Amino acid sequence: MTVSSKVKQTLASLKGAKGTLRIYSTQTQSEKSKSVYKEALQVTDEIIKDLEGRIQTLEFQEPQYKGY
Numbered sequence: 001m002t003v004s005s006k007v008k009q010t011l012a013s014l015k016g017a018k019g020t021l022r023i024y025s026t027q028t029q030s031e032k033s034k035s036v037y038k039e040a041l042q043v044t045d046e047i048i049k050d051l052e053g054r055i056q057t058l059e060f061q062e063p064q065y066k067g068y
Contacts, residue, residue: 004058011051018044 001009018041025037 004055004062007051007055007058011048011055014044014048014051018048 021037021041021044025034025041028034028037
């Protein structure tokens, strides 16, 4: 497995986790829990953006991995 495919797999997993966090945040009644979920969503979004940038860099540097 290439570095590019590992990063893309990690990105897909994080997007799944983000969806799960969003579901939990809407289902909870506790304001404290909602706040914690909201913070976790913000951190996850930042990481996702960083990984998407890293993927672009990898694909630019190694065009053979583009689209994989």
